Structure formats: structure tokens, C-alpha cells
Amino acid sequence: MAGGDIDMNKAIISVKALVKTYKMGDVEVHALRGVHADIIKDDFVAIMGKSGSGKSTFMNIIGCLDVPTRGQYLLDDVDVGSLTKDQLANLRNRKIGFVFQSFNLLSRTSALENVELPLMYNKKITSREMRERSLKALEAVGLAGRAHHFPNQLSGGEQQRVAIARSLVNDPVVILADEPTGNLDTRTSLEVMAIFQELNRKGITIVIVTHEADIAAFTKRNITFRDGRIIKTVDVDKPRNAMEELAIMPVMVEEDDV
């Protein structure tokens, strides 16, 4: 179904006949009704669909936050379906980076320490290494100078960039972003997309969930969900370039400068 089958590149996310059914009281909710998809290395995928289409459930499952009712999910050749809760947590810790719509930073914790958080749950990493890698991640999102600011001292765009830094600090196989621009204005949305495109160029696989078509236009491939199934997979012919658009965008007075 996806282009990954033809591609020479290896699929790092591979789902087959994925089914997820919830029980809400007596009613069974079929969130996913048999989803097949492959996401290859270096891919930049936008998952689209209305609310209730199953895209969030799909993201939760590929993010190892949830397990499918039926079907197979291979993440980096690991069969996720058979793992325990602790193994799932370890997988999230080592192979996945999350970016959320509402940033989800720990308040009253500095940007740097927020970025360090995933590494804290990895016993093999020393404090020193933790600090170095976190600073590097903050640098990659252009926030090296804000390392010791607290979330409430940062603008929305900056907070989301801290969250992106946190998602990439553990060197994940894939970054999963759930409506990353949902709480941001046009300009900061562009900034965030520019960072994603830059990271993707460096070889990081990114999957974002969005319902905005113009945001999806920055990615390489759009997958559309409806009623728990993939109804459409489109390769974006010529993705928009966020960096270029930012350059020609009229400069606006930032309201929330710090």
C-alpha cells in the first residue's frame, strides 16, 4: 500500500493488518480496522484525517504507548505486539521521540533539564554525557542560549522547540509529532516546520499528525485516515520549503518576546 515496498530503503516502521478495538462500556469502538503501512528511514510523513478517523490511535500504537488488538507492528525489526509494559517503556526511551500539541514540558524545570528527561531514564548514560547531548539538542533547535530558562519564560514556539530538542536527544529511530503546530500561530508554525525539515534533511525520520493540509504540504508523504482505515497515500510532488517561506514572510512584531 505504501511506497516502502518498492523502495530500496528499509522500513523502520512496518504495520500489517493493524486492528484496535476499545470497549467503552458495552459499546465496542473500532478505532483501527486493518491498517497496513511502511515508513522507511529518512521519511517525513504527515498523517491526516478528521477527528475519530483513527489517526491518534495509530500514532499511539506506533509510539508504543498502546498495543494493537490484532495485527503486527515491527519497529526497527522489533515485534512490539509481544512486549511487556516495561519493555514498551524502554522502547519509547531508546527509539522514539515525542512532540505534543501542548508541548508537555515539565513546568518549573529548566529547558535543559526538560531535554535531559529521556536520558535520565537510561541508566547507561552518565550525567556528563547527559548534559552534553542535551546542550547539543538545544543547539540543533536554536535554543542554546535559553538552556536555563523555565517554560513559563519561553514563547510557545520556543517551548515547542524545547520539546523537539527533547524528542531528538535520545537519538531516536523516529520522531512522532502529534499536531505540533496546533497551538502555534502561522509564523511559529513555519519555524517549527523549518526545524523538522532541517532534522529530516540530516536523516531523522519524522511522522507528524495534522489536520491542516498546508502543514502536511511541508512533508514528503501524506497518509489520510478515515474510519479506521488508510484511504489515501500521496507522495508530495514538491514539498513546501519552510525556511524559504520564512525568509520572504513579512516580519511581525512578536508579542510574546522574553
Added chain:
Amino acid sequence: MKMKNLLRAALRSLAKNKMRTFLTMLGIIIGVASVIAMLAIGQGSKQSIQAQISTLGTNVLMIWPQASSTGGVRMEAGSSQKMTLEDVTAISDRCPSVAFVTPQVRSSGQLVNGNMNWRTSVYGVYPNYFEIRNLNLMSGNLFTMSDDRSATKVCVIGQTVVNNLFGTDADPVGSYIRINKIPFKIVGITEKKGQNAFGQDQDDMVIAPFSTVQKRLMAITHIQSMLASAKSEPQIPAASQEITDVLKAKHNLGPSEDPDFTIRTQTDIANAATATSGILTILLATIASISLLVGGIGIMNIMLVSVTERTREIGIRMSVGARGRDVLLQFLIEALLISLLGGFIGISLGVLVSQLIANLLSWPVSITVQSILMSFIFSSAIGIFFGWYPARKAAGLNPIDALRYE
């Protein structure tokens, strides 16, 4: 997560809600402080009773004859006249755990010196009575065994007797007093010993050689009781057993027959006297422990609120790879920190309060290492016990629900 990071995360979240943390801790602080103070008061009164008991002497055993009975009419305890000097000799010869033994007779005597007179007890004993009872002379000398053999009319008197017959600060060594009209030479004065545990003035007495009192004052042939001392405190039970065996043999009693005498040891008396204060200590500590328990419930309450409040934080942590036990440990450590910190402050406060009680009310207090150690263990146990349920609840959260929690 590493311990260092866990501790830091716990400290930070406690520092975030300083007032709340403090109030929660206050429950533990008050609980621990009252346990420490109550135990200190209990221990203190116990020790002061024991100190008073020890004025009886060192490792003392008292041996009384049983009640006599004449034609089925039983007389008061100690009225039997079966105890003789031979018994005393037998004990001193055949009981290896016994250090000293002396016969004892006691009579009441009217003492007269010039125009002053005083009524008090006159004890007839061997000179080793002074060793048994830990008595020292303030001035003069002790009578000797040869005084006893010849029933010399000499005596040693206590400070209260001196005050009443010669006036305060007098040193009447060498003077004569008359006891029941018989003149006695005062050869020594005992050191002041004060009241015993039962409020008796231990300085109000006259001590004279055994035979003098027995023959000259009382004109009897038996001895009223014996006083012995064991060689060391652990040997008291052994000494008691040996004396029982020897006396039973002397009095022709079989091993299964009831003895015709009673032995009371200093330990018995001390135990009886401290039993009340022991019950009091337990009572006080129980009441104080209840407040510690209430403090623990306070911790549980606040930890439950904290888990609900921080559901989203838990979700974030889980999404970046925290396992259930990482979350469990984080909340458990928070609860433990509250209780340990509270315990630590409580111990300091308890010590302070005990000192204040000692200084302001001049009550005897004694803070033992055990009570501090116990409070410490108890408060950490409370932290773990009452922190477990909320922490378990946090660890069991589903990451998706936790992340969605508003």
C-alpha cells in the same frame, strides 16, 4: 532512573509546594517529637526510681522467716523464730555466690542525751552490713566483730539522730547516749543517705553490734531476718537459689516442701517499683504514636492529591520512557523524604522539649538512643507504608490517559 536524579526530582517537587510540604511534615514532626518526649519522661522517672532503689545497697537479698503458727493460729509474717546464727554461718560458708551475709534484729529504742530524747529503730547487725547496704561513715569508726562477740555497748548513728539529740552540725563521736536506759558509746556517724523509694528517712536509725542489740536490748535468742549480698548483679538469682537450698537443708525441709522463709532480692523490689512507670511509659508512647499515625495519614492524603495533580507530568515521564517502577520510586521517595525529614526535625524538637521539661519542671528525663532509633525507623516505615498506595496508583496510570489528563 538513577538515585541521584530521583532524589533531585523529589526534592524539587517538595520545594515547589513548600507550605504544603511543611504542613504535611508537621504531622510527623509533632508525632515523633511527642514520642521522643514521652519516652524521655517515662525513662527518666524509671531511672530515678531505680536510683532510689539502689540506695538499698548493692545486689541485696533479704531473707525473712515465714509466719509462725501456734495451734493453728497463724501469726504475722516474719514472726517465726526458727532462724538462727547457725543459718548465717551456713550461708556464708556454703553459698559461693554470696559475698556477705549478716543477721539482723530490729528494736525500737528511746534515745536520751541529757535533756533531749528521740525514738527510733535500733538495728543489730554485723559490721559487714555497711558493705551490703553501701553505707559509709562520715566520721568515727565502725564497730568490729569482736565488739559483736563481747556484745560491747557501742553504736553508729545516722544524721537525723545526731540532729535530734545533739543539734545540727554536731560531731558526737565519743559521746554517750542512753538507749532504753542502757548507755551506748557513739563510735561513728553514717553519711547522709536521704529518703528511700518508699519515703523512709534512711538517716533515722541506730546501728549497733548484733549481739548487743539481740541480748542487751531485746533479750531474744533467735534472729529476725538476714541481709545478704550477691557477688555481682547477674549472680543474684544464683545466690537466691543457694540460700534457699542451704536454709531448707538446715531446717530439714525436703526439696519439694515449701520453704519456711522468704527471699526478696533488690531486683524484685526494683521491678515492682518500676512496673508502674513502665506502664505509664507505654501509655504515653501509645498516645504519641497515634499522633504519628495521624501524621502518616496526612502524608498519604497529600500524596494522593499530588498524584492527581501531576497526572500529566507522570504521562510525560512515561512517554519518554519512565517505567512503572521509576514512577513508583519517585513518589515513594517523596513520601519517604517528607517522613524522614519530619522525623529528623521531630527528633530534634523532641530532645529540645525533653530538655525544657527537665529544666522548667525539673522532671527527670532521659533520652535513650533506642527511642531515637525507634522514632527514626518508625517514621521511615510510615513514609513507605502511607506512600506506597499513592505511588502504586501513579505507577499504574496508563500513559495515554495520563497525557490527556487536564
